[in-house]
Amino acid sequence: MRPITVSLLSLLTIQATASPTLQPLDLSSHTLNPRADPSLTSYLGAFFLGDKPSIYFYQSNGNNGLSFKPLNRGQPIINPTKGTQGVRDPSLIAGGGPDAGQKWYIIGTDLHIGKTTWDAAQRTGSRGIFVWESTDLVTWGQERLVQVEDATAGMVWAPDAIWDAEKGQYLVHWASKFYPASDPEHKGSPSAIRIRYAYTRDFRTFTAPGDYINRSPTNIIDLNILPLGGNAYARFMKDETAKTVFTEISTTGLFGTWTRPAGSNAIIASGVEGPAAYWDNQVDGKAYLLLDFYGSDGYRPYETADVKSGKWTASNRSGFPKNLRHGSVLPVNATIAAALSARWPA
Ligand SMILES: *[C@@H]1O[C@H](CO)[C@@H](O)[C@H](O)[C@H]1NC(C)=O
Numbered sequence: 001m002r003p004i005t006v007s008l009l010s011l012l013t014i015q016a017t018a019s020p021t022l023q024p025l026d027l028s029s030h031t032l033n034p035r036a037d038p039s040l041t042s043y044l045g046a047f048f049l050g051d052k053p054s055i056y057f058y059q060s061n062g063n064n065g066l067s068f069k070p071l072n073r074g075q076p077i078i079n080p081t082k083g084t085q086g087v088r089d090p091s092l093i094a095g096g097g098p099d100a101g102q103k104w105y106i107i108g109t110d111l112h113i114g115k116t117t118w119d120a121a122q123r124t125g126s127r128g129i130f131v132w133e134s135t136d137l138v139t140w141g142q143e144r145l146v147q148v149e150d151a152t153a154g155m156v157w158a159p160d161a162i163w164d165a166e167k168g169q170y171l172v173h174w175a176s177k178f179y180p181a182s183d184p185e186h187k188g189s190p191s192a193i194r195i196r197y198a199y200t201r202d203f204r205t206f207t208a209p210g211d212y213i214n215r216s217p218t219n220i221i222d223l224n225i226l227p228l229g230g231n232a233y234a235r236f237m238k239d240e241t242a243k244t245v246f247t248e249i250s251t252t253g254l255f256g257t258w259t260r261p262a263g264s265n266a267i268i269a270s271g272v273e274g275p276a277a278y279w280d281n282q283v284d285g286k287a288y289l290l291l292d293f294y295g296s297d298g299y300r301p302y303e304t305a306d307v308k309s310g311k312w313t314a315s316n317r318s319g320f321p322k323n324l325r326h327g328s329v330l331p332v333n334a335t336i337a338a339a340l341s342a343r344w345p346a
């Protein structure tokens with residue numbers, strides 16, 4: 001039973017009613033774009049800080065993707081009130097399609113580790129994802145906790161999403177492990193952790209979930225996808241068995257063929273998690289990748305001029321704050337940058 005399952009028919013009806021004539025699809029403005037864009041003058045980061053499971057905002061110093069300062073004088077921007085009242089792994093999602101430039105979402109894991117144990121958090125953890133939304137990236141509200149898995153799931157971790165222009169919906173994904181129906185208390189052995197997905201238009205109703213990446217017996221968590229333009233994508237994930245982060249590339253779409261460009265066992269780094277990729281605002285094809293050194297000082301930035309190569313080098317960390325944990329970074333324009341600094345001064 002999944003009360004959140006959306007009727008696909010009703011979605012199709014709405015689309016058919018709203019688009020009586022065929023419109024050319026403008027794919028360019030709906031996703032992060034590998035092309036530098038002079039209207040993008042700043043970066044907004046959303047993170048959690050280790051034992052502080054709230055959402056903290058950081059803004060770039062100037063148009064520098066490697067140099068950030070805390071907003072709101074280092075105090076949280078969002079404190080969750082539902083579920084465990086703790087949020088981890090916040091992901092900033094830019095609205096797509098009719099919501100492009102109009103709406104943004106933050107989704108995150110419902111987990112306050114100070115109130116539980118890592119074992120309990122994976123057997124009988126939250127099966128919902130936190131959602132907040134905004135029309136300006138400054139004011140956030142409409143908090144909700146949307147259940148996306150049924151009672152056989154042990155947890156729902158690190159939700160993230162991208163706008164799938166071809167589908168006209170957001171592809172949302174997360175990591176779950178499952179227990180047999182014969183083990184309702186989840187005391188026995190679970191499945192491997194795999195990446196699950198569903199589609200949504202509004203982060204309220206979701207299609208029934210399915211497997212997106214299943215590498216059983218290897219555990220996979222923390223998926224992040226970077227659109228490369230057209231049908232090409234890079235994705236980054238953590239091998240939770242080997243504790244490494246690696247990348248795969250597809251030139252045949254989100255459900256196409258994915259390969260590891262630097263070799264079938266190639267990794268970017270080990271002892272890391274929570275990969276978060278974003279394009280440089282000013283240099284075509286240059287990208288950053290944040291990797292969370294969870295046993296040490298949190299996120300450290302990496303960069304490449306060729307995402308498809310799978311090769312990343314450590315960036316200059318002198319302007320990058322320490323102890324930021326798994327989150328995300330979104331390029332923003334001058335209007336939004338000014339509104340953020342005015343409302344949440346550094
Ligand atoms: C920034 O984006 C917002 C939201 O789409 C838009 O209203 C505003 O005009 C943009 N500002 C600039 C300088 O591009």
Ligand SMILES: *[C@@H]1O[C@H](CO)[C@@H](O)[C@H](O)[C@H]1NC(C)=O
Binds near residue numbers: 316317318319
């Ligand atoms: C790192 O960046 C800082 C500030 O931007 C600069 O002063 C320093 O020289 C850079 N270090 C290296 C090794 O490039």
